[in-house]
Amino acid sequence: AEVKRLGLAVTNLQADYFNQIKIGVEEYAKELGIEVITVDAKNDGATQVSQVQDLLTQDIDALIYLPAGAAAAAVPARLAKAQGIPVVNVDRNADDEPGDTFIATDNATSAYEVCKHVIGLAGGAGKMIMIHGQKGTTPEVERTKGCMQAIGENPGVELVAQQWSNQWSQAEGLDISQNLLQANPDVTIIFGQADGLALGAAQGVKVSGVEQRVYIGGFDGDTTALPILAEGGFDATATQQVRGIGRLAVDSAVKLAAGETLPAEQLLPGYLTTPENAGEYVAEHP
């Protein structure tokens, strides 16, 4: 069937990453002449089930589903499939009810590259701090996995402290880094699992008055973080192809509706971004 109307169920528009995906979907769909109905679950799984029900009553032809909550809930996909509507999962996938295709950034690999890069900058050794995202969420687990791999490859690196944030937010990044630097004033490497956390950490470094150069890695390539990265506000991030994910999701939805089968997983790499190449991504976000 032809796609005239697309339902987009977003986890949480308060996070720049999801907001960018939403913009990517909406802009591209407009080019194709497809109407998009967007709903925001504000991180709540139950709200999302309700919203998907509401989308289904509006006769959508395909669903782009960004699951809310710590991990993906199966029910929205199941409800849509029960009505024969194709589902494109983005960012998170449910094991027991996977979408017809799943699109995401390769979190583990990208985190590995960011950590490898900042560890390299620090000379392959030194004390390190990790500021995690919301504990237990898929990206938190994957990014931790990737970064731990880079740490494991550099025996000179000692992970002296780690702490979790609840909302991946800059305010949390600042307070946590300030406190952890307090306890470990000789740290030279920090990995924040989101750009907000990294920016908070950069602020924390500035204000803790530590003398040594501290290398900071982030993740996401937020549109607001990239200009700061370009000016050397911190040292590296993995720029996720948010607009690309959005476009791919729309394309996939169109194809699925037309009856094509797609690979179960379509992982897009995050681009390792440093002050040198950040300018490109500021000019045009992938």
Add this chain to the structure above:
Amino acid sequence: MTMTQAPQAGRMRLADMFSLSGATGPLIGLFVLCVFLSVSTDAFFTLRNLLNVLDQITVLGIMAVGMTYVILIGGIDLAVGSVLALAMMVMGYTANVLGYPIGVGIAAALVVAAFSGAVSGLMITLFRVPAFISTLAMMSIARGLANMITDGQQIVGFPAWFSMLAFIRHGGFLTVTVALMLVVFVLGWFYLRYTSGGRSLYAIGGSPEVARLAGINVSLMTVGVYVVSGVLAGLAGIVLAMRLDSVQPTAGFTYELDTIAAVVIGGTSLSGGQGGIIGTIIGVLIIGVLRNGLNLLGVSPFTQAVVIGVVIALAVAAEAFKKR
């Protein structure tokens, strides 16, 4: 005289049964809202959508009954959202990790929820901690515990029938979860209106000291009310697990505010002693219809926040204005 007396007595009784006690304003609000939505979007006034709305308010509706009792006695329960999550996780852990039957998991969840409510209630009565603080503390504690059970992970893999309880519409009409909510509504309403325990709640809310002097066991009733609120939050957690087909420690975040808003929109006074279940049902419906309608209209999520705030304020202000 007798001729006019008899029908009047009959009328009185009916009016009495469905007394809106301060909820006529909200009822009009709900009506206006429904008319507006029916006119502005075709999708709203369809059987399927209205049944969806019913599905969507089950969690809120069940919690709101407990919250009505709590607010009626002049208290507040900020812990319901977290207790919901804790109960969910206990159920999931008991059933899917420890491997007991789901029924045992549900029982365990309700016991834990009741216990959380009892702890809040005892902090209030025994240690004189204000309800706002004791339940705020319980909110933090229950959320922490819910997360600790699986270290923040969700649990999935319930039998298929479990989730279907929330989605199969028996007779094309009622899901088991909606039926459960209706049963909770009826029992909650009946207890409040027709038992001496229910009437005592009004007295306690009006003045705990007067109630005590009248021989009402205020402490016991208070603890009881928080236990009921806890159990209903737990029950709502199980219903939510059915709707999500998974249990998550992050579930129910900030639900306490929705629940309190629904109860107060429905005319139950935060200072206690005034209100009832019928009003609460109207309040729950207003919130449910509003959310549903704004989605159907495709209003941007940011604008939705503004609209919801304005409607809440208007619904309550209308009632206050009418009273004058």
Add this chain to the structure above:
Amino acid sequence: MTMTQAPQAGRMRLADMFSLSGATGPLIGLFVLCVFLSVSTDAFFTLRNLLNVLDQITVLGIMAVGMTYVILIGGIDLAVGSVLALAMMVMGYTANVLGYPIGVGIAAALVVAAFSGAVSGLMITLFRVPAFISTLAMMSIARGLANMITDGQQIVGFPAWFSMLAFIRHGGFLTVTVALMLVVFVLGWFYLRYTSGGRSLYAIGGSPEVARLAGINVSLMTVGVYVVSGVLAGLAGIVLAMRLDSVQPTAGFTYELDTIAAVVIGGTSLSGGQGGIIGTIIGVLIIGVLRNGLNLLGVSPFTQAVVIGVVIALAVAAEAFKKR
């Protein structure tokens, strides 16, 4: 007789100035907490860390002063976290998008924050909407507006000196933001203790009707208090913008609960009429030290939630127990 009278009067006055009015329990709690943390981690009891704690409580501390007034008159302000975000965004938009000087941005932010407070206050006094509901509505509205300004995006790129206000320690000691907080504390305390307006707030909290009959303009004072709470939330937003060197519509989420908890832990009664700023400062310090200490100890966030809940309950229960 005169000989013993004179010093006693002097003692009275001093005790009176720093009257803990119900906050000795929390003060002991704070002390125990500090001793415990000093023993269990070397990093805690260092000048640098204690200055860090001061830095970290600026936002909470400033908002808590406004909240103390609100709670003293028997109200509550759930909108502070959202008003903080709205004020931030207004400042960022005025300064970095419209290109006015930062000073203008700050002024605009404070005006918008004051206006939000005034709207809450007028809903309460004019339309008789309970404070819980009117500020809940304002919470939703302000959050929506904050998001609408930039469609959910943050704004960065403030001049370097702006952020440095939060971090350069003048005399090795005081940042501008901490100094600002201290000024707010002193003014807030002085107004409450030594002016007839401040005293009137206690009367209003004790009984609005008695206060009205005593010739106090209860409506005006009430609106005024919500305006102050709004302005201080706006000021806290600007301080947070300095600390973050960016403004975000998501900032301040659930800060209202922290703020209320700090005020109530400090001995201000939610039923109004009892409490004060000294207690609030202690409450703010308890929350600040607790957060800082738990991070220094490397406690998992899930366990932190449980510990914070228990400490809140204990601090308030200890006070209630002492009173008996």
Add this chain to the structure above:
Amino acid sequence: MTSDNSPILSLKGIRKSYGPIEVLHGIDLDIRPGEVVALLGENGAGKSTVSKIISGTVPPSSGEMTWQGAPYAPANPRDAIDAGVGMIHQELLLLPHLTIAENVFVGRYPRRNGLVDRRTMRDEASRGLRRLGLDLPPNRLVQGLSTANQQLIEIAKALTLNARLLILDEPTAALGGEETQRLFDQIRRLKADGVGIIYISHRLEEIRQIADRVVVMRDGAKVQEFDSADVPVRTIVEAMVGRSLERMFPALGQPSAEPVLEVQGLTGANGRFRDVNFAVRKGEIFGIAGLVGAGRTELVRAIAGADPIASGSVHLEGQDITPKSPRDAIRSGIVLVPEDRKLQGLVLDHSIAENIAYPNLAQVAQAGLVTGGAVQGFAGHNIKRFGVKGQGNQNANELSGGNQQKVVIAKWLARNPRVVVLDEPTRGIDVGARSSIYDIIAGLAAEGVAVIVVSSDLEEVLGVSHRIMVMAAGRQAGILDYAEANDVSVMELATA
């Protein structure tokens, strides 16, 4: 009568302390079935405390009680109620948002098949009220009822208890003569049924009508017992206050001819009084009498800006000052001592000093600052001036009812007003204190203040006023001069 029966209740050596202060020093008391024991004493003597101990509201510090021969130690009000003790508390304890019927049956709802039987509740409540001459629909909310009506509901509540022992703590404080007589009829009926009754009142003229025995307390101890009520009031008063009381009412001075306060065509916004016209002269005490519910309270509240005015005006020294808020009235120099001290007069959990300071903050302030010392000082002076038994830093709810009333008066007179309106000024105040309040009123008038006194106590209005306006059903029925006013002429107008 069966006065030689063994007592239903006896108290032995009952003591009670609040903190370090002992307020009851070993009370012995016997109540027999079918007798009315009047418990008398000054404000703060400990009458309410004794009653509260019997009714399980507060526990005694030491001492023993026996109930029908068995040891009796109620842990809470429920125990006492179950044993058969009913009590009307001195302070009104009604729930404003509930109906009259629910208030009457709170805590003991009649049941049928386990469910609350609303019809029985309504009918029974109705019957109870009608016995007291009150014809209100039992489904009406208590909110908005006059104090007198609320007091009658409180009495109905106690009368329907079927108690073996009934404690009435100042039941008539807010009632007029007719209501009081109806109450006495009911008390006689209960007596005949063998119910024992403890009757507390400051209206000593009632004692002779209703009591069988008189027990007098002073400063927490029982000082005298009379085996008959046929004791001269003077003797009782001497036992109460420990000295003889010369006279009740002071001599009144001559008011000047110059009117201070003029009320013209005043009509209340809620229609409870209509078209009231009068003028009060400088130095005059203007009494307002009338039956319960005549609209007196609403009238004076409107004059003091507490209630909205629909039409008409209030003039002060020729100037139109029709107040829109209490603030307006206070600014013009009109103050109101309200009828209900608990809800309108005091912040109960604040200190006496703060309560006295609240309407006078501008006066208390030194160089614009209100210090704790200034508040204490200001209050201390007025506590002494009005003879309040209490310390400035004590909470208002720790005072006996009468002393609370004095605090309310002190709070308003501290600011040297031009017009003073007192609504039931001696409600719950003992004889000694009452005469000192009359002295205060007369003193105010002598200083040139215009005073309005609203009272349901006919003797009081007659004794203290230069002129008396009588109200009936919201209208002014007439104004009587000192010379022509007496019980008969007032009652004629009031029932006209």
